[in-house]
Amino acid sequence: MLSQYGIVLAGQVLAQLGMHLPGFLWPLAGIIVGLLVGVPALVLALLPKHEPVRATGRAFLLGALVLGAGSALRLIPATANELYLLSYAVLAGAAAFFLLRATARPAPAAEPAAEPAALAEDGPDAATPAAGDPGAIGWAVLAGVLVLVPYLWAGALGGFTESIAAALAALGAGALAMAILGPGLWRHFTDRGRPTLVLAGGLVAGVVLALIAGGTGAAGTQVLTLLVLPPLGFAVAALAPGAPRGWTTLTLVALAAFGPLGFVDPDELNLGLIGRDVPYYALLAALIAWLVALALGVAYGIGLLRTVHDPVVAPEPEQLAPPAQWPGARPVGTAWPGGAQAQWPGAPAPVVRERRHVVPRTGGRTLAAGLAAAVAVGAGVFYLAGGQPGFFGDQLFVVLKEQAPLAGLPTTTGLGAGRDQRVDAVYRRLVEHADRTQAALRTELDRWNLDYQPYYLVNAILVNGGPEARMWLESRSDVDRVLTDQRLRPLPAEIPIERGPIQQAPATPQWNLKMVGAPDLWQRGVTGKGIVVGSSDSGVDGSHPALAANFRGGDDSWLDPWSDSRTPIDHNGHGTHTTATAVGREQVGVAPDAQWIGCVNLERNMSSPSLYLDCMQFMLAPYAHGGNPFTDGRPARAPHVLNNSWGCPPLEGCDSTVLQPATSALAAAGIAFVAAAGNTGPDCGSLDTPPATDPAAITIAAVDQTRRITSFSSRGPAGPKPDLAGPGEAVLSAMPGGTYAELSGTSMATPHVAGVIALLWSAQPELVGDLARTQQLLRDTAQPALLATAAPACATEAAQAGAGIVNAAEAVVASAR
Numbered sequence: 001m002l003s004q005y006g007i008v009l010a011g012q013v014l015a016q017l018g019m020h021l022p023g024f025l026w027p028l029a030g031i032i033v034g035l036l037v038g039v040p041a042l043v044l045a046l047l048p049k050h051e052p053v054r055a056t057g058r059a060f061l062l063g064a065l066v067l068g069a070g071s072a073l074r075l076i077p078a079t080a081n082e083l084y085l086l087s088y089a090v091l092a093g094a095a096a097f098f099l100l101r102a103t104a105r106p107a108p109a110a111e112p113a114a115e116p117a118a119l120a121e122d123g124p125d126a127a128t129p130a131a132g133d134p135g136a137i138g139w140a141v142l143a144g145v146l147v148l149v150p151y152l153w154a155g156a157l158g159g160f161t162e163s164i165a166a167a168l169a170a171l172g173a174g175a176l177a178m179a180i181l182g183p184g185l186w187r188h189f190t191d192r193g194r195p196t197l198v199l200a201g202g203l204v205a206g207v208v209l210a211l212i213a214g215g216t217g218a219a220g221t222q223v224l225t226l227l228v229l230p231p232l233g234f235a236v237a238a239l240a241p242g243a244p245r246g247w248t249t250l251t252l253v254a255l256a257a258f259g260p261l262g263f264v265d266p267d268e269l270n271l272g273l274i275g276r277d278v279p280y281y282a283l284l285a286a287l288i289a290w291l292v293a294l295a296l297g298v299a300y301g302i303g304l305l306r307t308v309h310d311p312v313v314a315p316e317p318e319q320l321a322p323p324a325q326w327p328g329a330r331p332v333g334t335a336w337p338g339g340a341q342a343q344w345p346g347a348p349a350p351v352v353r354e355r356r357h358v359v360p361r362t363g364g365r366t367l368a369a370g371l372a373a374a375v376a377v378g379a380g381v382f383y384l385a386g387g388q389p390g391f392f393g394d395q396l397f398v399v400l401k402e403q404a405p406l407a408g409l410p411t412t413t414g415l416g417a418g419r420d421q422r423v424d425a426v427y428r429r430l431v432e433h434a435d436r437t438q439a440a441l442r443t444e445l446d447r448w449n450l451d452y453q454p455y456y457l458v459n460a461i462l463v464n465g466g467p468e469a470r471m472w473l474e475s476r477s478d479v480d481r482v483l484t485d486q487r488l489r490p491l492p493a494e495i496p497i498e499r500g501p502i503q504q505a506p507a508t509p510q511w512n513l514k515m516v517g518a519p520d521l522w523q524r525g526v527t528g529k530g531i532v533v534g535s536s537d538s539g540v541d542g543s544h545p546a547l548a549a550n551f552r553g554g555d556d557s558w559l560d561p562w563s564d565s566r567t568p569i570d571h572n573g574h575g576t577h578t579t580a581t582a583v584g585r586e587q588v589g590v591a592p593d594a595q596w597i598g599c600v601n602l603e604r605n606m607s608s609p610s611l612y613l614d615c616m617q618f619m620l621a622p623y624a625h626g627g628n629p630f631t632d633g634r635p636a637r638a639p640h641v642l643n644n645s646w647g648c649p650p651l652e653g654c655d656s657t658v659l660q661p662a663t664s665a666l667a668a669a670g671i672a673f674v675a676a677a678g679n680t681g682p683d684c685g686s687l688d689t690p691p692a693t694d695p696a697a698i699t700i701a702a703v704d705q706t707r708r709i710t711s712f713s714s715r716g717p718a719g720p721k722p723d724l725a726g727p728g729e730a731v732l733s734a735m736p737g738g739t740y741a742e743l744s745g746t747s748m749a750t751p752h753v754a755g756v757i758a759l760l761w762s763a764q765p766e767l768v769g770d771l772a773r774t775q776q777l778l779r780d781t782a783q784p785a786l787l788a789t790a791a792p793a794c795a796t797e798a799a800q801a802g803a804g805i806v807n808a809a810e811a812v813v814a815s816a817r
Contacts, residue, residue, distance in 0.1 A: 526762055777814050
């Protein structure tokens with residue numbers, strides 16, 4: 001368990017730093033842990049003379065093999081969860097089949113008819129009826145559903161195909177448990193129904209289930225199965241001997257395993273989803289399931305919640321047939337007159353033999369079936385009423401080969417009609433091109449009744465389909481590639497609003513604003529007036545004192561693709577903080593008189609290409625709530641500067657170039673697209689995530705109060721990225737609920753540059769849309785940054801901070817020359 005948790009945690013920490021575990025680590029870990037468990041188990045299986053010990057060793061050895069093989073299967077990335085689940089189901093099913101075949105005992109060729117179960121001879125299985133416990137399956141269903149219930153509340157199913165694959169994988173895990181924890185093991189732990197032996201068998205079963213759980217689930221999911229399955233060992237030990245074929249074990253383990261496998265996406269079990277998101281609820285469900293499983297397992301083990309077969313031992317004379325020569329001899333099997341053999345002279349003394357009568361408690365089958373049915377129906381009603389019914393699988397982001405050409409478009413600059421005509425021309429070309437080139441594919445999607453959403457800023461279509469749809473789409477000649485569009489599964493409760501620890505706004509401008517020269521311009525009347533900044537982030541608290549007065553307003557200044565909210569709101573706080581740094585009042589924003597509009601593209605700190613593109617399209621041509629981006633866009637209402645304190649890594653579905661058509665189109669429209677470099681430093685080349693890598697983006701690194709590059713700021717190879725730097729450590733800005741907080745990251749540095757551009761364009765309106773001239777001014781007037789301490793070999797200022805730290809006052813002065 002420690003090895004599995006340790007590797008998962010190490011992988012999560014490295015992922016937050018922009019690094020990844022080597023692909024061979026899971027197979028290597030599987031081999032090492034398999035040997036550490038398997039070698040001692042092999043010794044137990046071969047050397048001891050006591051057969052129960054050898055049987056236990058064999059069970060542990062098989063469990064270790066399952067752990068090693070299951071760990072190796074994690075070479076399949078978590079983003080391909082359907083493939084993992086199907087592969088696991090096939091391998092587990094095949095392994096269980098061969099194990100069951102290998103351990104099956106062939107029936108003897110000729111045996112005398114067996115005595116009735118109630119009159120079975122003394123022996124290790126004497127207390128178990130030959131026909132099995134008629135209520136065992138019912139009790140197994142009852143236990144399995146109860147353990148599953150927390151996931152019905154806390155989780156949500158993926159896509160249809162993914163859910164079927166998860167069910168098959170859960171059956172595979174149950175079949176493995178059934179094969180390993182079979183009759184050959186339980187006959188050593190069954191003796192007159194004594195609870196002590198059931199509990200001892202439960203400990204053995206718990207170890208085996210822990211080994212199976214460690215090899216079940218994509219990387220991260222086994223953290224949950226390791227909590228859910230092992231405590232069920234006592235229930236397995238109590239029920240399995242009563243059902244010799246192992247169906248109770250299969251049923252119980254499969255139902256319990258389906259919770260984490262079917263209701264949790266391994267992609268979402270990451271440290272990036274901080275707060276009360278999927279990891280929180282998944283672990284909470286696992287802990288509840290652990291408590292339920294442990295309670296049920298112990299209760300079954302001591303016989304409180306199951307039909308127990310009580311051995312009743314009583315002396316009973318064996319009826320012997322008289323010899324044929326005895327007077328009045330009767331055929332064997334008929335009663336003797338008087339009921340005593342003494343009537344026959346010379347008859348032998350009676351042989352008295354103890355017989356065990358196994359007496360089931362009355363109503364066991366009916367009670368078990370009734371309770372199982374009631375709990376199953378109740379769980380279904382609970383899921384429909386209090387859970388998240390339906391399928392919420394990842395979608396397909398289909399990028400077409402023919403992207404819209406941007407040559408020949410207007411290049412007018414300046415605040416006013418010229419700029420608006422330029423944006424309008426870009427918008428119309430993109431829409432026309434998308435409508436024309438997507439027509440054939442849209443027709444086919446309609447014919448197959450596949451839901452889809454077209455995009456124009458990138459010529460792409462979002463399709464709601466599974467692996468079969470993906471194969472078809474990838475085979476089309478008009479499709480360039482198909483990416484996985486990560487869709488977070490819904491939560492059982494609304495995300496709480498994150499507030500800051502500081503209740504009062506600062507009385508004077510903080511160090512970060514002074515570093516970029518903003519207060520100097522305020523004193524000269526340059527405050528950003530006339531410029532609109534667009535914020536694509538976790539949202540914005542539109543009621544915050546630092547932001548309420550300069551929200552642009554109207555029906556086309558807010559878009560929420562996540563929650564469909566009608567007014568600006570922010571649960572996470574990240575977007576409120578970055579927006580206020582760019583345009584906030586209350587002594588926290590660079591351009592306090594600039595207006596802002598907002599869009600929610602990562603409400604839960606994890607997004608997808610389609611959600612990022614929803615906001616980027618809205619920023620090119622805003623539209624009213626519920627409008628169609630293709631027909632209802634208003635390019636004249638586009639903001640002038642965009643702040644983008646986010647990145648789209650492969651985990652979310654982006655490749656290195658997927659957003660380049662969008663950032664290039666925004667640049668063609670004269671809209672400044674400012675992007676965060678990322679927080680995966682200090683390694684060379686750690687700046688590797690779009691849109692920061694896009695040529696058309698203005699990419700921003702972070703410095704601290706001493707003007708030194710922060711250790712977390714992502715580095716370029718030696719240029720051309722990042723472009724510039726801004727304050728990014730312990731930056732004070734607004735948080736939801738009228739509060740404030742100091743946050744760090746290139747996310748905090750980026751809005752400083754967006755605000756500086758707003759100040760520059762407010763002072764020199766003719767520069768609006770002139771991106772080349774604007775960037776040149778910012779570079780020429782940038783202030784030197786200090787290299788990070790213990791810097792790597794790529795530690796040039798260009799690789800760490802681009803041209804240096806922006807300075808609005810110097811840039812405005814230079815623009816007037």
